[in-house]
Amino acid sequence: MNPTVIATIVALIIGFGGGYLIAVNKAPTATHVMPDGSSMSNAMASMTSQLEGKTDDEFDRAFIQEMIVHHEGAVAMAQQALQQAKHSEIKGMAQNIIGAQTQEITTMRDWLQSWYDIQP
Numbered sequence: 001m002n003p004t005v006i007a008t009i010v011a012l013i014i015g016f017g018g019g020y021l022i023a024v025n026k027a028p029t030a031t032h033v034m035p036d037g038s039s040m041s042n043a044m045a046s047m048t049s050q051l052e053g054k055t056d057d058e059f060d061r062a063f064i065q066e067m068i069v070h071h072e073g074a075v076a077m078a079q080q081a082l083q084q085a086k087h088s089e090i091k092g093m094a095q096n097i098i099g100a101q102t103q104e105i106t107t108m109r110d111w112l113q114s115w116y117d118i119q120p
Helices: 003-025 040-049 056-084 088-116
Strands: none
Touching (some): 056 088
16 A cells, blocks of 8 residues: 555544544533624624724724623623522622623723714
């Protein structure tokens, strides 16, 4: 048999075997599904992709706008936790998230207005 064919077969076996072992041993990860059916990881990838290639004011503006959306999502999740969570610790954390991130949203909206004359 041709040495190249043997090398190719061995490489395929190793590749498939390695891929199988990685897939089998990979710990499952939680994926939050957004109300529109998309995943949180997809939403985060979309947000961070909006920053690529930007610098200075363009970066700052995009960062603020994306963070407002991100914080609004966190507030919505925290409000749901207030209604549905069993543990008081989660409800307490949810209340803290709502308070802190609502204030940060206000701050970022103020920055958009004063620095860029953007009404969010």
